[in-house]
Amino acid sequence: MTADPRPERHTTVWRWLGPLLLFFVAKQLLLVFFFAPFTGHDEVDHFDYVRRLAAGDGLGVVGEVSLNPDLAPWQDYVADFPHNAEVIQPPLYHLLMVPLAWVSPWEAADEVVLIRLASALFGTGVIALTVAIALRFWPARPDIAAGAAVFIALQPQFGFEAAIVNHDMLLIFWVTLAVLLMLPTPDGLPRTDRRTLVVAVVVGAGIWTKTSALFALPVLALGVLWGLFNQVDSRNRVLRHLVILVGVAVALATPWFLRSLWLYGDPTGVTRLSRVSDYGDSASTLPAMIQSVPFWRGRFEDFWGNFGWRLIPLEPATYRVIALLWAVCGVGLAVVVYRSLRSQRAAGAAGWGMLSTYLPAIVLLAWIASFVAAMLAVGTVQFTQARFLFPAMPAIAILSAVGASGLVPTNWRRGVPAVLAMVMVAINLWIFLQAVVPFYTGSGGPTVLTR
């Protein structure tokens, strides 16, 4: 009988993950203070929503809830001033932040920093969960797990999201946790009902945080089907787990959907949100978005830049450098797929056997596709942004790490995460020196909108 290697592996993973998480926390501590108060997207509204719940004023209705007058200095950062449009969102994130609002004795500009710290905490959790997912897929490749963790920890917009008051980071956390729990366990045993029930509860929590958590369901369903592909689960068991997953998650969220249906005429309230000026005017159609090069260029720019309510884009040359470096990861990914297909063919693999080899890649691609669909769906009713794709950030990070490792010889792979870290630190420093710090600082006040 051999000793269980997992505790030892966990110890070695923590040796690099621990410092990385601490580095991320330190970076986020600086960012939560540096980004001028309320300059995150919808930050004024989300902050007001938290204070509203803390004061016991209830959920409120869009168009009827006005922002607290002490937030008026930041009115240019509010989409529907003087109203709070974010009360259309489910309240779980805001409820979780209520204790912070209760203990805070400070003015709004300091109180917002306290609540921002929670986003940094959720971001830290997302990095740790991403590492767990990568190691579940490829246990013998710590370089992929480390590369993915580095990618997320230093992705500039992820860092921005994890430094503002917004429910997005909690949503990313729930989705990542649900995917991890839905993957087959290392022991290869069939999935238990209780585990699927836990995943459904996590998805329910996700929907109570932001209704776009619904877009995680196809990926999670794929996780259930994995058992069928690997011949661990029978067809009936898979069907039962799918019913538990979707049924329980939707049942948990039903009260919120019914409330929105009652108040706004649709279960998510998006049609009401599209009536907010500047929101609905930017709506488009699916074919128009999909076929538009400027649309995808805009989403690429959102994904990496456009800090501070999209007011701080990066320079065209900076975007080009990032695109070039990311394209290198894409080429590496293509090389990995080509090599893998060739070796599978040489081994005579076909059918289910071949499919099971590619299940990790299929899950990751489905994860990305689901939230690209979410981003496009938002675009049909209001203006859309790449941050709606961020719940798939772990999948993007893992595939980028696979691609980065794919171009180097096997015995050099262990250095890839370190090189990736250095490149991304340099990119971050450049972005902040060239565009972000000068936007907030200098003569006349913290931002061009509040000067």
Add this chain to the structure above:
Amino acid sequence: MNWRLLLCGLFLTAIAGMLLLPIHVRHSAKYGFTKTVDFDRGIGVNGGYVSPNYDNFDRLDLDFRSYTPGQVYDVRLHVRETGTVGEPIRTVSLSLPSDTVEHRKAPLANPFTTVSFDPIPDSAGRIYYVWIERGPRNRDANIALWSIKSYSRMHGYQLAKPAVNLVREQHSAWFVQGLVISTLAVCLVAGMFLAREWFKDGPRDSDT
């Protein structure tokens, strides 16, 4: 050769270069630029205002849009501080082939033309009017200025003081002290972990 040390050296050199060598920092503006075109009314103009938030304003990136193909546009660019009279404080002559400033820009193209001039030393907090004047051979040609970005050349480390001042202005002293202490503590612990893993003898995580 110790590749690990070489890599660290290259990285630190790049970081030091960014902090010590002069770079162009973009002035604070909504979406990064000053928009001059009015799309709602379909009006294109020949000038607009920029407000540098740093000294040594010495560069403009201009989004020109021309409407007549096959021409070379002779343009004089002027910069004048608002509220002053007399000659512009900076004038630059440009010769722009129409294919570089055509109104239809490719989706992935950089629409801006960069123009540099001698630094304006005390530009922070002032407002400047920037406008173009067509040359004799293009007097009747259509060329407009859709947006303007402005820059100052400075050293990266010079941004540290304004950034610290921003945090101090925005938050109470108690908060700032808390930030410094907690960040230092986290960095110290992270540094200790990292040093132990990276520079220890024997096999490392990635070797397992």
